[in-house]
Amino acid sequence: MPVSHLFRHTTIVATLLPGLLLTLMACNSGSTVQPQIPLAAVNELLVLTDQQNASLRFDNGAVYHKGGVRGLIVVRQNASTYLAFDRNCPYQPQDTCARVFISQLIQLHDPCCQSRFSFTGQPQGGPATLPLRRYNTALSGNNLTITN
Known part of the structure; x- marks a missing residue:
């Protein structure tokens, strides 16, 4: 693969990856987080x-x-x-x-x-x-x- 194609693919991935990560984090931000049970020595x-x-x-x-x-x-x-x-x-x-x-x-x-x-x-x-x-x-x- 020519260097110019490799550079273009790397640029596309680098451009899209942050947006994809933000989208995934936004999907989880509305989820209900259950509080932890306190720790006790048993x-x-x-x-x-x-x-x-x-x-x-x-x-x-x-x-x-x-x-x-x-x-x-x-x-x-x-x-x-x-x-x-x-x-x-x-x-x-x-x-x-x-x-x-x-x-x-x-x-x-x-x-x-x-x-x-x-x-x-x-x-x-x-x-x-x-x-x-x-x-x-x-x-x-x-x-x-x-x-x-």
Whole structure:
């Protein structure tokens, strides 16, 4: 390709690129940004054999536990996999009523904003578009450690 063609293509790209970037940024400027859930140190121990954790003896069982910003929800996926989520709803988390509850053991639900979440923490309805904040879990015998 002759140098003059290369120069012309480079000039066209250099001229169009800033306009394209501004257009893309303008498209995102109208999007709703959800505030972040505040950070909280989490270092909790659940003893799975305790009676208050009896629901965690079955797949898709869930219990409340202390910790996090507004408390934790712990879900058993199977005998070796547990998930732990903050109960603070990611949609308008600063609202005092933004708390997720276990709803009929089929989903997680925030009655304040009507957001619904799966037992994997993913949004399934309502205005929330972000998943629940998930914490690390480690199983050792009958002890489940939850940390961040």
